[in-house]
Amino acid sequence: MLYARTSAKTPIRFDLSGLPRELHLFPPVTSVIFVRFNYAVTQSVTDWQICYHPSGSPEIAEIEVNGILYKATYPHLLIKRPGDKLRSERGEGQSLYFKYAPETSLELPDDLVLQGLTPSPAISRLSGELQSELEHVFVPGSADRIDRLCMSLLSEFLLAMRSYPPECRQRTRIREAASYLYAHPMAYFSRLDDLARKFGFSRRNFARLWRAEFGTSPGRSLKELRFGEACRLLSSTDLTISEIATQLGYSEATNFVAAFRQYAHCTPRAYRLKYRA
Amino acid sequence: MLYARTSAKTPIRFDLSGLPRELHLFPPVTSVIFVRFNYAVTQSVTDWQICYHPSGSPEIAEIEVNGILYKATYPHLLIKRPGDKLRSERGEGQSLYFKYAPETSLELPDDLVLQGLTPSPAISRLSGELQSELEHVFVPGSADRIDRLCMSLLSEFLLAMRSYPPECRQRTRIREAASYLYAHPMAYFSRLDDLARKFGFSRRNFARLWRAEFGTSPGRSLKELRFGEACRLLSSTDLTISEIATQLGYSEATNFVAAFRQYAHCTPRAYRLKYRA
Structure with a gap:
């Protein structure tokens, strides 16, 4: 669904930092990546990374962030902060992620690192819109739309994490x-x-x-x-x-x-x- | 188009300031209004108002802001800032506007007051989404979506103002x-x-x-x-x-x-x- 127009072997990676922006109402995204990953990761994070993993294997993803082990099934969201040290086991799956510069102010809960979430129609729709927008990335105003779509996606990811108990x-x-x-x-x-x-x-x-x-x-x-x-x-x-x-x-x-x-x-x-x- | 689900005499006005928000990634909107106006205005503005006027009469709207007269045909955008004094001639038309608290930080060009713009598919789509969202305004997360849609609309309004000359x-x-x-x-x-x-x-x-x-x-x-x-x-x-x-x-x-x-x-x-x- 997220990858309708992308074969597994053709990741979409866009460096947006050099593109002209017309407006400045959203924090500027530095890159957007749709990718199939299939390797182990040891990573020193240098920027904000908002990672959505809709599916993957093994069934339970295990990721060590700054020495603490986090586990989640798919789909899940992984927030990487500037300065984080990450280690993950070998695995494979799909990933949609976008990056913000280290100095970007993103007010996210400190305890939000790796968390399962419920897929939502809004997330699919916004991912689709993001992919469409990436087809016009050099056209004036497009980078602004991408900034906005990424912020909207982040907002929907966070909403999809709240699960309301049945009594609600x-x-x-x-x-x-x-x-x-x-x-x-x-x-x-x-x-x-x-x-x-x-x-x-x-x-x-x-x-x-x-x-x-x-x-x-x-x-x-x-x-x-x-x-x-x-x-x-x-x-x-x-x-x-x-x-x-x-x-x-x-x-x-x-x-x-x-x-x-x-x-x-x-x-x-x-x-x-x-x-x- | 903007008013598909609203009769001319049934304005949609929502006070969002009291609604629970789940997230805080966008400046919180205090109210959203879809309305048909048909009267003269003398106004002391107390908050940010982002006003989109898709159509109206007379053909050229004349609005005096802080003693300076601005003119524009429809559709146009009108930005009202906290502290502004407005006077407009008698007129009628449609208006979609949303408000932010005076202390909200919106980085908009100082010379942007009243300006004609080109209607765009993105504006219609976002207006439609905003109206749909207003049907669920008391549901958790909805106020956040409205914040996001309003910021997106503002972003599209500003884009729609840039007209690119033919040589472009x-x-x-x-x-x-x-x-x-x-x-x-x-x-x-x-x-x-x-x-x-x-x-x-x-x-x-x-x-x-x-x-x-x-x-x-x-x-x-x-x-x-x-x-x-x-x-x-x-x-x-x-x-x-x-x-x-x-x-x-x-x-x-x-x-x-x-x-x-x-x-x-x-x-x-x-x-x-x-x-x-």
Whole structure:
């Protein structure tokens, strides 16, 4: 998957340090390498190396870094820091890695050396994009895209290391429901029960888990969302009060005005006069 | 295109500052907004705002920043910095923008305020990804992805501003050819004429433009590439000398050995002994 366009014997190695960059928003990568390795390594590391090993043998990779032995199955991530001394047993496998200059500031946990990770669609996609970009490496702006893709990959590698225990699944589902509510507030302005059902919760369980996750009831969250939107529409648009009421799902503007007064302790009109930009 | 999943009246506004982040490799974005604006603005800016306006009216946007009037057609980019005072005429249009905290370090050119840009496929793709990610904003890791997408977008906005004059087209094509050579070195180890033809150059023009761009002849570049690869294979793999010769496109190992001696002033075997890790 990572190597679709590369035969095992044709490693891709790019020295990017000499290429022109147009922008400087990411730490500049010095080289990118896709390679099949099949040898033992004794290495004095001189730069940062972010190594992703999607597969290899033997099944358990053993790598000694600064005298400490680390073990991991594939796929895994190996972070090599400037000054590290590495020794590994004979093995073979695939490797995608990229390097940063020793003086680059990468804030990574100190205890992150060799760690198994879960392959993710984002990692495959970004690896593919990186390979495509390497086909245009001399074109202006390409080195910047490569910098960005490498930083994104590093970010996804780190995410893929966190494994969430099964008891977190309900929490994830509650957070998915919250995401949905915030992305589609109009659809749920008056139907929280539908939202609970859509994500497979009973009304009661939904309220309990929501409170545990966000420290407030789903109804309260919805109110904040609805009146936050009302405040924004009042202060930064020309919409009339009754247009705003309609947008927020009120059939009668007077109901909106009453609810708004209760929430904001002033009328919509007074709010608009006070905060209109 | 940017607004596929949003009606004109349903702006997407996300406050990300309270969301949990798993990683810290990018400057944390504080909010992301997709909105249709239709009002005049007088604004005291309190944070960094990276604003992309894909379309709008009137045709030429006029914005006064700190007393200086800037004009641009659509699409354009508007960078608002903490402390800026903005005034704009009444207008309407679409806006995608994201904010960073005032203390965020963004190294942008000082003279970059309002500037027209060429829409690019990368911008559309990243905008789409950003919108998808906003559907899962409460899921762990999502805020990090949003940070990364926003930085990538900023990077693409800046790239889209550079317009390369027509006389650069040949340079771009030469750089495309160089990229191709480096990505597929095996395919062209002995056929530079094919490479020139593939990218629409006569052999002579190809050599002339290559020299102007890279300061060396294409033959010399190819030699560096070929023997750089030979050195790597010798020092870091178990392949035999004749296997390496075959990989580099030599029909006879002795020819490879002779050429290598001329290049590196030692035999392949001596090189391997000296540099083998």
